[in-house]
Amino acid sequence: MAQQLPHPITGDLFPSPVPPGAGWPGDLASAATPVATTSAAVGALAASAVDPDDLAARISVCRACPRLVEWRESVAVAKRAAYADQPYWGRPVPAAGPADAPILIVGLAPAAHGANRTGRNFTGDRSGDFLYAALHRAGLASQPTATHAGDGLTLQGARIIAAVRCAPPQNKPTTLERQTCAPWLDADLAFSSPRVRSIMCLGLIGWDAAIAAVRHAGWTVPRPKPRFGHGMRATLHTPDGRAVSLVGCYHVSQQNTFTGRLTEQMLDEVIASL
Numbered sequence: 001m002a003q004q005l006p007h008p009i010t011g012d013l014f015p016s017p018v019p020p021g022a023g024w025p026g027d028l029a030s031a032a033t034p035v036a037t038t039s040a041a042v043g044a045l046a047a048s049a050v051d052p053d054d055l056a057a058r059i060s061v062c063r064a065c066p067r068l069v070e071w072r073e074s075v076a077v078a079k080r081a082a083y084a085d086q087p088y089w090g091r092p093v094p095a096a097g098p099a100d101a102p103i104l105i106v107g108l109a110p111a112a113h114g115a116n117r118t119g120r121n122f123t124g125d126r127s128g129d130f131l132y133a134a135l136h137r138a139g140l141a142s143q144p145t146a147t148h149a150g151d152g153l154t155l156q157g158a159r160i161i162a163a164v165r166c167a168p169p170q171n172k173p174t175t176l177e178r179q180t181c182a183p184w185l186d187a188d189l190a191f192s193s194p195r196v197r198s199i200m201c202l203g204l205i206g207w208d209a210a211i212a213a214v215r216h217a218g219w220t221v222p223r224p225k226p227r228f229g230h231g232m233r234a235t236l237h238t239p240d241g242r243a244v245s246l247v248g249c250y251h252v253s254q255q256n257t258f259t260g261r262l263t264e265q266m267l268d269e270v271i272a273s274l
């Protein structure tokens, strides 16, 4: 069900674009990290991860979605001209930020030349410029910019997770790919749930993925299912009865931020409410 494979780009075993440190957790996978190549293996390996670092390592070598594996690696080999001198991550992107953070931010998927290059969610693309500036204003990020893996950025009190961990063509994962990747989010939620206070969902796919994950974990979700919208809120309850806020936010994609559909003030207001 799970097998170990050499790194398909370099031939090494899963190297990182930069050494650990400077706000970058480094490449947590090793030759002993099991590789999921089927949806069943994703479920088994996600459920058996012993801690957040073990989970991140397993995610970072997953190969369960053939279309996305081919895409993420071909992009990492071809590169964008502006980044031709940089190594690309070219792999699934684990969560970023402390595992005990009270705020979870659930996005869609890595950008082809953003997180697929840097290995860190929303780093190195226009969406990240908008998001990290807001997180910095709110005291949740150490700096307003996130450009590359070793740029020194750290998160405090917030953890950023993608619903789908591999960069998809046209930013559109298929339904099957979303379903295949879901157990990784379930496992991240399991490690975060003792401390989580709010879950901010960037866009409808993040909203739906978060609701599916909390349902899998046995949380109580209002019925009918809460509808996504910017500023929409719902109160979830963990199995031990603790209330957690689910908060919707328009995605920080350029098609929202360049058109004014999502302004800095709108994003600041949602973050301040978490």
Ligand code: SF4
Residues within 6 Å of the ligand: 042, 059, 062, 063, 064, 065, 066, 068, 069, 092, 164, 165, 166, 177, 180, 181, 182, 184
């Ligand atoms: Fe694995 Fe998720 Fe990437 Fe599919 S999208 S290959 S399940 S990490």
